[in-house]
Amino acid sequence: SGSDDGLRVTGLTAGYGPVTVVRDVTLEVGRGDFVGVLGANGAGKTTLLRALVGDARVTAGSVTLDGRELRGLPAHRVARAGVAVVPEGRGLVPELSVRDNLLLGTATWNRRYSSPAVTRALAEVHDRFPVLGERAGQLAGSLSGGEQQMVAIGRALMARPTLLVLDEPSLGLAPRLVRQVFADLAQANRDGITVLVAEQNAAAALRVATRSYVMHGGRVVTEGTAEQLEASGLRSAFLGEG
């Protein structure tokens, strides 16, 4: 392992067409870290995540994973490089079964749904989220919001990522389920998966993230541990809390 390990974002500027949304963002997610990106609605979190995975237009800066440049790669190549995304709104196919939604996550490395490696990956996800095994044949769209979020996370884990990127996983969930989702993510992180999560729900993210960045107006305005961010008072200034 070297100093290049993990995700490094340097001077990233990105947007859509002629519109610049994210400006000069620099951040680091070391291998094994659990990092939050916090900020109010419109701060640029989603655009930042999309820029990382080849889904928004990057006009300056660089994005490396374990030293390898990802900038300019199309989304499917970023996925194959080991980055799995749980998008805002989860991105499930509601009319497919839970099992088939999970299998979609293997597209980066697998061509055959009947292979032993796929069976193993599915068994691992069922160990982690037993309810997904119980509901394997049910349509994903028929599950509760919390269960659907589990499917989305499970599908991302099926890709066997080195970096798991999540956009607003708490969205639409009751507080108890938000805690459950973050406990699940913390467990995945203890199992060795590096996590980068964008959240408007700063309290939920700060409870588990080892370090967080706060975005405002498309820029990173501060960073630190939960304690450091509380102490600086920036939570109330930029996150609309307190």
Ligand code: ATP
């Ligand atoms: P989240 O949706 O997770 O809360 P966010 O609100 O922090 O994320 P973004 O969704 O990145 O931030 O939006 C930041 C700004 O970018 C907003 O002003 C939004 O209007 C603008 N924006 C978002 N998507 C597009 C797009 N496709 N084209 C042009 N502008 C966009």
